[in-house]
């Protein structure tokens with residue numbers, strides 16, 4: 001499979017913020033979000049080719065038993081993704097997956113928490129959203145909206161109204177584009193069943209630092 005990077009950090013966003021996790025970042029993404037902070041994953045020929053055993057050995061260097069499969073878009077390598085998820089589960093990992101919102105989700109797999117990133121207009125990619133997948137998410141899953149503006153926030157509220165989901169809804173301010181305090185006020189007033197999600201790893205380390 002094509003791997004961008006494998007590293008050990010704390011989960012910086014979402015319901016499991018603060019949990020030490022091994023991050024396995026798959027290479028390749030067909031989308032081009034305006035605010036993407038991992039453009040180095042876009043080229044499907046970038047990164048390096050690794051076998052499943054090599055990936056598992058790399059992950060096992062660290063003590064964590066929580067793993068986050070991310071990208072890029074991990075579902076762009078569907079067979080390798082399934083093999084990786086199954087192998088991690090066999091090794092006893094709790095598994096979170098971060099995906100773009102543009103793919104059908106393999107809900108029959110061993111994933112403990114999906115994070116589906118529904119794209120708002122500010123991303124330029126909202127036409128690829130697979131809204132119907134929101135109804136398949138479970139209570140332990142998450143649906144995330146990265147917000148660049150009030151327009152994006154209104155869009156997200158409409159999506160949540162029209163596409164019912166059991167997943168936890170997260171609102172995340174696009175870095176340097178929306179004041180987190182402003183977004184917090186909108187969430188408090190208009191989306192009280194949802195959560196504000198900050199990218200804590202960027203606060204702890206640096207906005208553009210890789211491997212954290």
Ligand code: SF4
Nearest residue numbers: 029031033036072100
């Ligand atoms: S889907 Fe993710 S990796 Fe792909 S362009 Fe958007 S933010 Fe970047």
